[in-house]
Amino acid sequence: xxxxxxxxxxxxxxxxxxxxxxxxxxxxxxxxxxxxxxxxxxxxxxxxxxxxxxxxxxxxxxxxxxxxxxxxxxxxxxxxxxxxxxxxxxxxxxxxxxxxxxxxxxxxxxxxxxxxxxxxxxxxxxxxxxxxxxxxxxxxxxxxxxxxxxxxxxxxxxxxxxxxxxxxxxxxxxxxxxxxxxxxxxxxxxxxxxxxxxxxxxxxxxxxxxxxxxxxxxxxxxxxxxxxxxxxxxxxxxxxxxxxxxxxxxxxxxxxxxxxxxxxxxxxxxxxxxxxxxxxxxxxxxxxxxxxxxxxxxxxxxxxxxxxxxxxxxxxxxxxxxxxxxxxxxxxxxxxxxxxxxxxxx
Numbered sequence: 001x002x003x004x005x006x007x008x009x010x011x012x013x014x015x016x017x018x019x020x021x022x023x024x025x026x027x028x029x030x031x032x033x034x035x036x037x038x039x040x041x042x043x044x045x046x047x048x049x050x051x052x053x054x055x056x057x058x059x060x061x062x063x064x065x066x067x068x069x070x071x072x073x074x075x076x077x078x079x080x081x082x083x084x085x086x087x088x089x090x091x092x093x094x095x096x097x098x099x100x101x102x103x104x105x106x107x108x109x110x111x112x113x114x115x116x117x118x119x120x121x122x123x124x125x126x127x128x129x130x131x132x133x134x135x136x137x138x139x140x141x142x143x144x145x146x147x148x149x150x151x152x153x154x155x156x157x158x159x160x161x162x163x164x165x166x167x168x169x170x171x172x173x174x175x176x177x178x179x180x181x182x183x184x185x186x187x188x189x190x191x192x193x194x195x196x197x198x199x200x201x202x203x204x205x206x207x208x209x210x211x212x213x214x215x216x217x218x219x220x221x222x223x224x225x226x227x228x229x230x231x232x233x234x235x236x237x238x239x240x241x242x243x244x245x246x247x248x249x250x251x252x253x254x255x256x257x258x259x260x261x262x263x264x265x266x267x268x269x270x271x272x273x274x275x276x277x278x279x280x281x282x283x284x285x286x287x288x289x290x291x292x293x294x295x296x297x298x299x300x301x302x303x304x305x306x307x308x309x310x311x312x313x314x315x316x317x318x319x320x321x322x323x324x325x326x327x328x329x330x331x332x333x334x335x336x337x338x339x340x341x342x343x344x345x346x
Contacts, residue, residue, distance in 0.1 A: 041212055041213060042212070042213055042214040042215070042246060043246070044246050044247065044248045044251075045243050045244075045246045045247055045248075047121070047247065047248055050119060050243060050244065050247050051119055053243075054092070054094070054118070054119060054240065054243075054244065055071065055119050058073075059071065059119065060072055060073065060074065061119075062139045062140050062142075062143040063139070064123075064135065064136065064139040065135075065139075066123060066124065066125045066127070066132075066135070067123060067124035067125065068115060068120070068123045068124075068135075068136060068139060069120065069121075069123075070112055070113065070115070070120050070136050070139050070140055071093070071112065071113040071118055071119035071120045072093070072110060072111065072112040072113070072140045072143075072144075073093055073110070073111050073112075074108070074110050074144055075100050075104055075108075075109050075110075075111075076100060076103065076104035076105070076106075076107050076108045076109040077104065077105060077106060077107060077108055078108055079108070080106060080107050080108045081107055081108065081149075081150065081173070081331075081335070082107070082108045082109075082110060082146050082148075082149035082150070083103070083107050083108070083109050083110070083149060083150045083151075083152060083176075084109075084110045084111075084112075084137065084140075084141070084146070084149045084150070084151050084152070085099070085109065085110070085111045085152045085153065085154075085157070085176075086112070086114060086133075086137070086151070086152065086153035086154070086156075086157030086158070086160050086161055087111070087113070087114065087117065087118075087153075087154060087155075087156075087157045088153075088154045088155030088156045088157050088158075088179075088313075088314075089117075089155060089156040089198075089254075089257065090117070090197070090241065090245055090254060091117065091118075091154070091155075091157075091241070092113050092117055092118030092119075092240070092241075092244050093111035093112055093113050093118060094118075094240060095154065095314065095316060095317060096109070096111045096316060098316055098317055098320035098324075099316050099320060099323060099324050099327070101320075102320060102321065102324035103324050103327065103328060106328065107150075107331075110140065110141075110144060110146070110149070112136065112137070112140050114133050114136055114156075114157070114160070115127070115128055115132055115133060115136050115253065116128045116249065116250055116252075116253025116254065116256075116257065117244070117250060117253070118244050118247065118250075119244070119247065120136070121247050121248050121249040121250055122248060122249015122250060122252055122253050123249070123253075126252070126253070126256060128253050128256055128257045128260060129260045129261070130159070130160060130163045130262075130263065130266075133160045133163075134160065134163060134164050134167055134168070137151075137160070137164055138168070141171065146171075147171065148170070148171050148172070148173050149171065149172070149173060150172075150173050150174040150175070150176065150331060150335075151164055151165060151171075151172050151174075151175055151176070152175070152176030152177070152178060152327075153176070153177065153178065153180060154178040154179055154180070154313075154314065154315075154316060155178075155179055155180065155181050155287065155288065155313065156181055157180075158177045158178055158179065158180020158181055158182070159180060159181040159182040159262070161175060161176070161177060161180065162175060162177060162180065162182060162270055162273060163182075163266065165273050165275060166266070166269055166270075166272060166273065169273075169274070169275070172275050173275060173276075173335060174275050174276040174277070174278070174330075174331060174334060174335055175273060175275055175276070175277040175278070176277075176278050176280070176327060176330075177277065177278070177279045177280065177296055178280045178281075178315055178316060178323070179280070179281050179282060179285050179287070179288055179313050179314070179315065180279070180288075180292070180296065181262075181288055181292075182262070182264075182266070182267055182270075183267055183270075183292040183295040183296060183299075184264060184267055184295070185289065186289075186291050186294075186295060189289055189291065192285070192286055192287055192288060192289050193225075193286045194225075194286065194287055195221070195222040195223075195225035195226050195286070195287065196218065196221050196222055196225060197210075197218060197219070197221075197222035198222070198287070201254065201255065201258040202258070207255040207258055207259070208255075210251060210254060210255055211251045211252055211254075211255050212251075214242065214245060214246055214251065216238065216239075216242045219238060219241050219242040219245065220233070220238045220242075223237065223238060223241060225286060226286065226287055226312060226313045226314065227312040227313060227314055227317070227318055228282060228284035228310055228311055228312035228318060229310065229311065229312065229318040229319070232314070232317050232318055267299075270296065270299045270300060271299045271300060271301070273300050274301075276302065276303075276330070276334035276335065277296075277300045277302070277303040277304070278303070278304050278306070278326065278327065278330040278334075279293045279296045279297055279300075279303055279304065279305045279306070280293075280305075280306050280307075280308070280315055280323060280326060280327075281293040281305075281306075281307050281308070281315075282307075282308050282311030282312045282313060282314070282315050282318065282319075283307050283308060283309055283310070283311065284310060284311060284312045285311075285312055285313045286312060286313065287313045288313070290307065293305050293307060304330060304334075306326045308322055308323075
């Protein structure tokens with residue numbers, strides 16, 4: 001037999017309904033968010049399918065000491081002076097194809113997918129700092145027997161290029177900095193607008209989601225926010241960025257790179273660079289303030305600057321004719337006039 005409290009009064013129907021809503025509504029929202037998350041999950045692309053699609057029959061890979069498998073291309077005129085080109089963050093060696101079409105008749109041009117990018121993918125050591133990127137350049141240079149070369153880079157690749165010139169000056173004939181990263185803001189400057197993809201990576205939740213959810217529309221928006229000439233962003237370009245970002249290991253590498261120490265103090269050493277240096281920037285770059293070109297120029301003695309009207313972060317794709325012409329003119333004048341001095345090695 002159960003005793004019932006004589007003072008017990010059941011809740012009115014409206015209060016019972018309110019209590020149920022307080023439980024059911026949050027539960028429903030939680031279930032809806034969970035369902036949306038699982039529906040939006042974006043799997044990695046298939047490694048072999050991507051190599052077949054974006055590497056082709058001539059895809060070449062160089063093995064590194066830390067288990068790297070660096071994808072590279074060796075194109076242009078085989079017996080000509082060599083140019084090694086480094087792409088930016090979340091890009092790939094394909095970004096250089098317009099320049100190879102224009103400069104390949106006079107130069108040997110080597111491009112590579114840096115660790116955590118393109119068909120190189122994630123590396124076993126999960127190291128994506130400057131030293132790891134420099135090591136990847138060394139791996140490819142050794143594979144091809146390149147003892148010295150002109151080194152160029154865009155954005156993050158530009159950062160790696162000038163860091164390489166400081167670390168391995170005996171290998172670098174000349175330096176090409178194309179909307180290169182690594183210089184501090186000038187007095188009174190604000191941070192650039194950037195693009196939605198990089199803005200998301202600034203937050204822990206954004207980095208966590210970036211490793212799992214990668215909508216094609218997000219990639220397209222990021223690309224369009226990075227360039228001034230919108231006509232270069234076509235379906236093939238969007239697909240390439242979207243599919244290669246999802247190549248195994250690349251999304252994790254992207255999240256890890258967002259947290260590495262970029263060693264801003266190294267910018268003070270850029271003045272140690274003694275090789276001929278060409279600085280190219282789009283005047284409408286929204287990822288790196290174009291004024292960085294002036295900072296590089298002030299710090300690197302004898303450097304030259306070319307600024308492109310109506311161009312954003314990717315001059316080699318937005319204005320390939322003007323970019324190739326500026327590079328060819330610079331190399332013909334500067335390397336022919338003053339052969340690079342080789343630092344003594346011990």
